Amino acid sequence: MDVMLDARELAKAYGSGPGALKILDGISFSVKRGEFVSIVGPSGCGKTTLLMALAGLLKLDGGDVSFKGRKLSGPTPGISVVFQDYSRSLFAWKSNLDNVVFGMVRDKVQAKAEKQARGRELLAAVGLEGFADHYPWQLSGGMQQRVAIARGLASQSELLLLDEPLAAVDAQTRADMQDLLLELAERFQQTCILVTHDVDEAVYMADRVVVLTRRPTRVDHDIVVDLGKKRDQITTREDARFLEIRHDVMAAIRRFRAQAPIAEKA
Numbered sequence: 001m002d003v004m005l006d007a008r009e010l011a012k013a014y015g016s017g018p019g020a021l022k023i024l025d026g027i028s029f030s031v032k033r034g035e036f037v038s039i040v041g042p043s044g045c046g047k048t049t050l051l052m053a054l055a056g057l058l059k060l061d062g063g064d065v066s067f068k069g070r071k072l073s074g075p076t077p078g079i080s081v082v083f084q085d086y087s088r089s090l091f092a093w094k095s096n097l098d099n100v101v102f103g104m105v106r107d108k109v110q111a112k113a114e115k116q117a118r119g120r121e122l123l124a125a126v127g128l129e130g131f132a133d134h135y136p137w138q139l140s141g142g143m144q145q146r147v148a149i150a151r152g153l154a155s156q157s158e159l160l161l162l163d164e165p166l167a168a169v170d171a172q173t174r175a176d177m178q179d180l181l182l183e184l185a186e187r188f189q190q191t192c193i194l195v196t197h198d199v200d201e202a203v204y205m206a207d208r209v210v211v212l213t214r215r216p217t218r219v220d221h222d223i224v225v226d227l228g229k230k231r232d233q234i235t236t237r238e239d240a241r242f243l244e245i246r247h248d249v250m251a252a253i254r255r256f257r258a259q260a261p262i263a264e265k266a
């Protein structure tokens with residue numbers, strides 16, 4: 001597998017001078033084509049900041065992100081982001097289909113009818129076949145997030161960055177959405193990076209889990225989830241190896257929580 005994304009020594013502080021808040025402190029890891037990588041870490045350590053840096057949406061103070069061997073200098077159509085807050089990321093005045101079609105930024109030359117046909121296909125893929133002409137506000141939270149995921153896939157980006165995409169949905173919907181995301185990642189051969197607070201979800205979804213330290217954050221562990229590609233909500237979660245990996249990730253995060261609170265300033 002070739003390397004799709006390579007982060008080297010990423011550094012970022014918010015603000016400057018003595019009041020600066022140091023967030024990223026030399027983050028390095030890489031993601032291969034076809035991999036599903038979860039990123040976890042203590043609350044507020046800088047996961048979203050890191051994801052924005054990987055998307056080319058944040059100016060770094062140091063280090064480089066390379067996407068397919070090229071240094072990233074801003075957003076690229078090859079990388080798309082699905083945000084946690086779907087209610088704000090979807091356009092209330094556009095139908096679900098138009099929201100999905102909006103994701104096809106790269107395909108400016110594609111005819112409208114073709115885009116709409118693909119949009120309908122993607123809505124069907126996320127189980128919303130009959131809701132193309134409805135508006136996001138007519139759907140439940142979980143359904144709205146599925147529209148946002150369909151839009152993320154619509155751009156046909158090779159790398160999908162997911163920032164806590166399931167945080168706001170109920171537990172049963174969350175499990176269904178995890179399986180849907182895994183199925184879509186496989187079907188569309190999508191390389192994915194998922195930021196999540198949920199250690200079980202991180203392990204269940206991923207080929208690898210990157211555990212971050214507290215802020216200013218670095219990579220603490222990079223753990224291979226050697227459970228095979230096929231996952232099952234019942235048997236995978238009962239697998240001894242799953243429990244072992246979950247234990248290691250949880251122990252690492254709890255270790256940071258047990259330490260004294262860090263100063264807000266760098």
Ligand SMILES: Nc1ncnc2c1ncn2[C@@H]1O[C@H](COP(=O)(O)OP(=O)(O)OP(=O)(O)O)[C@@H](O)[C@H]1O
Nearest residue numbers: 014015021023041042043044045046047048049050
């Ligand atoms: N634009 C900004 N300007 C100043 N400080 C910021 C900015 N964005 C985030 N921060 C601060 O940087 C720190 C890291 O935030 P970030 O959202 O990246 O962490 P996180 O790990 O995703 O958080 P959470 O666990 O709450 O989801 C927090 O203390 C946050 O308040």
